[in-house]
Amino acid sequence: MVRYILRRLLQVIPVFLGTTLLVYYMVFALPGDPIAALFGDRQPPQSVIDTLRSQYHLDQPFWVQYGIFLQNLFTFNLGNDFTGQPIAATLARVFPVTAMLAVEALIIQAVFGVAFGVFAGLRRGSWFDSTVLVASLVVIAVPTFVLGFVFQLVFGVQLGWAKPTVGANADWGNLLLPAVVLGLVSFAYVLRLTRASVSESMNADYVRTATAKGLSRPRVVLAHILRNSLIPVVTYLGANLGGLMGGAIVTEGIFNVPGVGNKLYQAVLRSEGPTIVSIVSVLVLVFVVANLLVDLLYAWLDPRIRYDQ
């Protein structure tokens, strides 16, 4: 197991460096002179431009800039954005909001997805199973931004169950509606995955043995069927965390959540290179670490994985 962990840890490094380099290169090539954009219509004196350029290392060659960026990233000294705000402070403000949103969405999709999936899988071919299957296809087919508007209109405006937009004070209650929207598509995938997995392990020999030795039905379902069916589901949920953080761009925009996605979208529209690269790097790091944890969890749950190596 230790060798497996070390091997996976070593694989993370080139991925992280490669992805940040790719993003850094693309942002470096972004159109528009950010210093000129800072001043709008006014023409600043050349000396001011030069000072700002050297302050943001814009006068250095690309590789030097990337080196400085990496060094700063690992010391969490991310510098200031072009309005003079420290980027680290901005990240500290927006990340908890998105993390809250993503965790809430993750809980919703895990709890409801597994529950519906188990019931459908146990009664394969029943009317409940068929209804749930068709409904999940429909949920997968409706894009998140359409779902967002419909939920905002129905639950926020017409029924008044939730606030249509979140605004500055984001808490668990306010974020519930956007979290449902964000988690709904993955909920459908979790449901289908659990269903397939449960109905497959229902015919397994160990389940027949458990039933034959006289265990009660709930015990067979919970301890034998469910535990073995959850392996692929856990994998999907973990790998999906990064997707949730990225997919938050649309959801946060619709519900006006002051989170990472919103900030990133604004930064892209304003070509704020340093902010974009910092946010994307942290998101990539979250995604890569989440995938690493899932792989380790998988190897722990299913010993065949690590013995294969």
Added chain:
Amino acid sequence: MTSNNSHFVAPIEETPLLATDTLKTDQAPLSLWADAWRKLRRRPLFIISALLILALTIVALFPDLLSTVPPNEGCELANSEGGPSAGHPFGYTFQGCDIYSRVIHGTRASLSVGVLAVLCVLIVGVTFGALAGFYGGWLDIVLARLGDIFFALPLILGALVITQLPVFRQNKSVWTVVFVIAVLAWPQMARITRGAVIEVRNADFVTAARALGVSPFGALVRHVLPNALAPVIVLATLELGVFIVAEATLSFLGIGLPEGIMSWGHDIAAAQSSIRTKPEILLYPAAALSITVLSFIMLGDAVRDALDPKSRQR
């Protein structure tokens, strides 16, 4: 005892097994594909989705058959948010354009981006995945790490950055959206292909072909790939739906197709301002988009059930 009445079991001519055990030797055995096709034809899910896709394709190719009003002409601000009238069954947008015509003309952009992106992903992903899986070694390692780098960028996140590159900002077209999607989505196709190729690579028929003097590349193209295609086709059908959603999302965010091209994503974004007063304006293009994606996802689901041997044992 004579040999005539020494049967302890019924003679085979009398058992019901005869009908089951008889092999029709004059008939060619069904291949995986013929077998899958026979299963597909009987599934209502497949029939419905295939008919829907056929209809959508016709609408995309010949939008003028269904709508005589050009989507961007005849927009009268006097008609802003107007209700349905004769010849304009869905009413008017905020800008006073005919919604029905816009919904019909938006089909082409969605389908062409979806199909072209899937083709690009197939070409790149299958090539890389097949080479990595078949030859292994350093090629496999390099391609796997390269794929990981793109895989670590979630689709919308990566697209947000790539579409801001000067090249793409200046000449936005269907192809830029296709390129962005393909660049970010090929690793998954490559992984699936690689896995399938590794499974087939050591099969006896491949060894036999090699022993008969077929070159490694010839064996890969003629013997390994055709037998590794099932998971690839399933993923491609499912991804078609995903890519259509991606195009609409990017257009909705204002970083997808240029304004001149009709896209449901644009119309949904424009309908935001009317959502409290006239939600129908948003619902028509949203419904069209959802139905299109649904038909491809249903098709993918049906094809997977037909091709996946696991789901056959009921």
